Amino acid sequence: MMHAVRVGLLLLSSIFCGVHSWTQENAYRQKTVAATNNPIQLDSLSIAPNSIIVRCGERIILPYEYVIDYSKGTFQLYNPCSEELKISYRVLPFLFSRNYQLRDTSIIYNENKGDREKYLITPTLEPIDLMGVNGLRKSGSISRGITFGNRQDLSVNSSLNLELSGYIAPNLQVLASVTDDNLPIQAEGNTNKLQEFDQVFIQLFNDQFKLTAGDFWISKPDGYFLTYKKRGQGLTGEYYWKKDKTGSIKTQVSGALSKGKFNRQIIQGVEGNQGPYRLRGNENEPYIIILSGTERVFIDGRLMSRGQEFDYVIDYNTSELTFTAKNLITKDIRIVVEFQYSDQNYARSLFQFSTTAQSKNLDWWINAYSEQDAKNQPLQQNLTNDQKFLLSKIGDSLQLARYSVIDSVGYSENLVMYQMVDTLGYDSVLVASVNQSFAYYKAQFSYVGPGKGDYVFEKFNAIGRVYKWVAPVGGISVGDYAPVSLLITPKRQQLFTAGATYRLNDRLKLTSELGMSGYDLNTFSTVDRFDDRGFSMRTKIEHSNPFGRKDSIQAWSWKKQAEIEMLDPYFKPIEQYRAVEFDRDWNTRNQNYTGNQVLSTLGTSIENKNYGRIGINAQQYKIGSSFSGLRTQFLTNWKQRGFNVNIDASYLSAKNDNTNQFLRHRADISKQIKKVRIGYKDDQEWNRFIQGDSLLSLQSYSFFDYQGYLAFGDTTSGELLVSYRERIDGRSDSTRLRNAAKARTLRAEWTKNNWKNQRLYIVANYRELKILDTTLIMQAPENTTNGRIDHDIKFWKGAVNLTTFYEVGAGLEQKKEFIYIKVNDGQGVYTWNDYNGDGIKDLNEFEIAAYADQASYIRVFTPSNDYIKTYSNEYNQSLTLRPERVWGSKTGVRKVVSRFSTQTRFRLQRKTNIFDGARAYNPFVGSIDDQSLISTANIIKNTVYFNRTNNIGGGDYSYESSKTKTLLATGFDGKTKESHEFNARLTLLKKFSIQSQFETGLKTSSVDYTSGRNYRLHYWQLKPSLIYQPNTSLRFSLDGRVIKKRNDENLGGEQADIYDIGFTGKFNQTEKGSLQGQFNLIRIAFRGDSNTPLGFELLEALKPGVNYVWSLGYQRSISKSLQISIQYNGRKSEGNKVIHAGGMEVKAFF
Known part of the structure; x- marks a missing residue:
């Protein structure tokens, strides 16, 4: 027996060693494949997750541009690239999508089934709970709650969050993400991969089909004319059928509300x-x-x-x-x-259908896409019958859809209201007012241009923009706003395409596609319907002729192609399907040429799979009788013997109202010499528009942009790149092209990836622009600098972590505007204090609510078109030092030092409107009172810990400095805080512990758009606590707090002394619930005016004299998946009634 065990262990060890050896030596794969939208079987084994790297030429294809099934080893690209794909990855030693079995499972059943069934004990079957299905992974909760109080209205809140995945049948999986949260924001666009907060869907799928209900993406199907990448909310289904190796069919159908x-x-x-x-x-x-x-x-x-x-x-x-x-x-x-x-003007629906069939010699596809506004379901505009009648008569002349938007709605304190008056002989003049008896008009103002309106922007208050009427001068309007709105018409856009690719043999391929589009600019109107329908056609013939020795590793081929593309004048694609600079290549951008379009192409190239390709194309492009052009293009992408040559050169000769000659040349030529790469790059354009026989149009221009560069190292381990670049711009003086400007640019870029526990990236640019002829170019000379340092390092066995980010540059800073919006009581952030008692919500009358019953407003920033030129720098650094990682087990001095640890963080952002070395590059210089400082957001914090992880006792010291300055439409808002904080804790007799906190500091506020918010507040506070915890279920604490606050005498001299004593108790039962109560007696001695923003800050939303604050919370777990919570809060101040607030919530966990 023992011998058998030894043999088994030896065999098992051999297997694992073999697998390990195979993984290390044979797991890496690298392939070059043709770029296509069709699924590609990369390997016969499963691919290791997150190991794949895809390159199109030199560009890395990002994960959202393709889909990969790691278990099946398949890959599919959403949009084809112009070059071959280079794919590297690692594989696992098994194909996990395959079923493995030792024996046929059918033989375990007894053929004499009838004789055995009467002896078989069958358990009683119970109804299957969806949340209890075997194989399902679930998480989330559903909750319902209410809040109430004697100073707030009753409000109801609810939430649902559920994530579900797994098998619900042997061959059927489910994936779901369900929530009823209506998030007003999206993921931040500062990372390469986005966290999709707002994706709500349920998906059923297996190897052949996928059905999704909810939010989904659909993207470009097979074909040429139809291109899109859409987000929808509805239903989409995909079905994939494959017949052995002879062919396959893939179908997708979607119906949804379009989200964009x-x-x-x-x-x-x-x-x-x-x-x-x-x-x-x-x-x-x-x-x-x-x-x-x-x-x-x-x-x-x-x-x-x-x-x-x-x-x-x-x-x-x-x-x-x-x-x-x-x-x-x-x-x-x-x-x-x-x-x-x-787009929230109308409810917008979409329908999509696509079918693709593939066989040995023939591929064909049919696609349909339709997107339309529901004209009878407007969202942001309530159309009256008169407005609908107007839209029905204007056809496609959308500029005529202007309509007055003055509406009598009744007075509302949360809107900017107007009253109608007669003044200076003019009637029906709107005047902003808070008079509830007359101010019952709501108006929407639109910018109509200088001298085209009778109103101007006057000011910005807490609930929106306020406009003022200005009298015409000599009967001519002098304003730039009017109480009118451009009505948005409902639109419909459709595109149907059908095409096929037929392979006559291994060398010859024919592709053809037809398209029909529909585009209705105004579905309310039957006028101008003649241009709603358009057609397109494209046919392409490709021939490849391999040559050279059959046994040669240099697989040469000669490729030829002929292509014709035809569009009628009214063809309208869903999205741009041509190259991103197609119209610039032909000089047709913004020319509004009309007529039938015909694009013909003849091309040939010599290609080698090891070296690259050299090709030439001849093209003719016609747009009706208004444009005709001939373009020749030469393309080279060649690598051989250390040389890398990329050239894209073209010459255009075109005729329209003028004669046009356009020469473009782009080249990048480099030579690799060991670990050094020497290169030359240029971008040259010479674009002449000739009027008549010899007059040169002012549209004509030229530039020659060239650079030389040196690169040391390689892109895998790290590279240092240094370049010098010059550009000379030419402009027309109507007779010839003359040099108008010259720019020089120095650039250095260093990337280091192969250092252990360290990463480094540095880039720096300096550009000098000189204007050679001010009569030819309207541009001021300017010197520009920007750069970045990004460095992460860990050393001393991870005891020291240091990250550094530093960036300088120039840009714009927006003047921010914000309004306060009323929400349900208790669900906001801000409270309104009518300091001057005029009933108007002024910007300086909103404060952050200290208690839930006061939180009735949220602040929403509204974008503006007002920007200021700024020079910016940003510096982020964090340092963590933890000696216990190295010296925790040592003795003596090193043991003492290991008890200390520290954390330091800098986050400094500055923008200034003056360029000089100190202000532009130094993030530490200057104060918020500096007039050249436009905005800043600075935080410096350092904490030193002693015995941080010790349960007996410890302490820490923190220093924090923060500065913020914000540019608002109404002025500047600046705040600073500097504080020193000491914390200590000590456990006595296991049941008692003492905690103490002391803090001293300075707070300042400086604003220039209102009064009452400028202060310089010195403070200190002491917070001792005595804690008694006899066991894990009970905890009691006696808490004290003493605070002294003093404003500078020259700013008012207000002061407050706060004495606070409180008691907190908590009872907790594991897996059952908890009960927590707190009571505080607060006495405040105050000098100053309490009905001011500073008074609100000093009093902490309480009143001078004696205040009582209490709370009680109860949480009970009724079962493992059901929880109930009850919360009650109250407070009482001298001379005021008791304020009660509470809430209850029931939450079920999945």
Whole structure:
């Protein structure tokens, strides 16, 4: 027996050693595959999760651009790239999607089943609880609660959060995320991967189908003309059928409410401005919300990556785009942003259908997409019958859809209200008022342009913008706002495509596709229907001819292609399907050419799988009779013997109203010499528009942008890149192109990845712009600097952790506007104190609520179009020192030192409007009173601990300094705080413990838009506590607090002395519940005016004299999955009635 055991152990060890050896030596894979939208079987084994890296040329494909099934080893790209895919990954030693069995399970059943059934004991079956299904993983809760009090209205709150995954049948899985939270924000766009807060869905799936109800994404199907990436809320289903190896069919059908509307915005970079750049809607809406993860950002035709460590960050809620120091933004940068944004004018539905079939020689597809506004379900605009009649008559002339938006709604203290008066011989003039007897008009003002309105923006108060009427001068309007609104028309957009690819043989392939679009700008109207329908066609023939020796490793091929694409004048794609700079390549951007479009292409290339390709294309592009162009393009992507050559050169000759000649040349040529790469790069354009015989149009321009660079190392372990760059811009003086500006740029970039426990990234740019001829270019000379240092390091066995981030640059700072919105009592953050008793909600009358019953308002920032040029720097650093990791087991001095640990954190952000070395680069310099300081957010905190993890006793000392300054539309708001805090704790006789806290510091507030908020407050406080805890169920504490607060005499000299004594008791039973009560007696000696913002701060929302504050909370676990909570709070001040507030909540856990 023992011998058998030894043999078994030896065999088991051999297996595990073999697997380990196989994993180390043979798990790594690297493949090159053609770029396609079709699923690719990468391997016959399962892929190790998160091990895959995909490259399209030199660009890394990000995870959201493809889908991978790790267990099956399959990969599918959403959008094809222009080059072959290079995929590296690691595999596991098994294919986990395959069923493994030793014997056939059917043989375990006895054929004589009838004789055995009468002896079989069958347990009583009980109804299956959904939450108890075997194989389901679940988490979350559902709760319902109410809050009430004698100073607040009754309010009800509820929440549902459920996450579910697992098998509900042998061949059926479920994945669900359900919540009823209506979050007003989205994930922050400062990371590469987003946390989707608002995805609510239930999904059923197996190997052949997937059905999703709720929130989902749909993206580009097979084909050419139909391109989209949409978020919907509804139902989508996919079915995949495969017949052996001969063919397959994949079908997807979706019906949903569309969560977004597509827009494509072209932005010209501003010299030295990294952002933010404001994105607008398709109807030029200035304030929109971008749907998270839907954006694609291009710089000069190159796709950028989102994230603070990559190319850009985006604020989805304010639709602002900011670029990092990796890309220096200048006047020469071309930015294109494609995105989806929330459109709440109408309920918007979408329908999508796609079917793709693949066989040995033939692939075909049929796609349909329809998206339309429900004209009878407006959301943000309530259309009257008169307004609908107006929209029905204007057809596609949307500029005529202006309508007065003055509405008599009755007085409301939470809205800006107007009364109608007659003045200076003019009637029906709106005047802002709080007179409840007359101010019952609500108006919506729109910017109509200088001299086109009779109102101007007057001020900004706590509930919104206020506008003022200005009298016309000589009968001519002098305002720029009017109480009108541009009515948004309901729209419908559709596209149907059908196409096929037929492989005549291994070398010859024919692809053709037809498309039909529908685009109705105004579904209320039957006018202008002639341009709603459009058609398209594309046919492409490709031929590949391999040549060379069959046994040669240099697999050469000669490829030829011919292509024709035809669009009628009214064809409208869902999203841009052509290359991002197609219209710029042909000089058709913003030209509004109309007519049938015909694009013909002939191309040929020589390709080698080891070296690359060399090709040439000849193209002709016609748009009706208004444009005709011929373009020749030469493309090279070649690597051989250390040389890497990339060239994209083209020449365009076009005729429209003018004659156009456009020469473009982009090249990147480098040579690798061991670990050094020497390179040259250029970007050149020569674009001439000739009017008549010889007159040069002012549209004509030229530039020559060239650079040389040196790179040391490689991109895997680390690389140092140094470059020098020059650019010369030419402009037309109507006779010739003359040099107008010259720029020089120095750049250094260092990435280090192969250091142990350390990561480093440094980039620095310096650009000098000179204007050579001020008559040709409207641009001031400017010097620009930006850069970044990003460093993480761990050493001394992890006892020391240091992270550093430092960035400098230039950009814009928005003047922030905010309003306060009334919500249910107890569910807000702010409280309103009518300090001056005029009944008007002023900005300086809102404070952060100290008690729940006061919290009746929330503050919402509203974007503005007012920006200031700033120079910014940001410095973040954290240092953690924990000697106990190394010396915890030592003796003597090292043991004593190991009892100490420290944590230091710096987070400093500054923006100033003056450029000089100290202000622009030094994050520590200056005070908030500096007039050149536009905004700052600084926090410095250091804590030193002693015996941090010791249960007997310990202590700590903390120093904290914070400074904030915010630029508002009404002025500046600045606050500072500096404090020293000491904490000590000591356990006595196991049941008693003493805790003590002492803090001293200074708080200041400085604002220039209102009075009563400027102070300089010195304070100190002592908080001793005696705690008695006889066991784990009971805990009692006697707490004291003494606070002294003094304002500077020259700012008012207010002061408050607070004496607080309290008792807290808590009873807890494990898995049953807890009961907690607290009572505090607070006596306040106060000097000053209590009905001011400073008085509210000094009194901590209480009243001078004796105050009583108490609370009682009870929580009971009725079962393992059901919990009830009851909370009661009360307080009493001298001369005031008792305030009661409470609430109850029931929560069930899944």
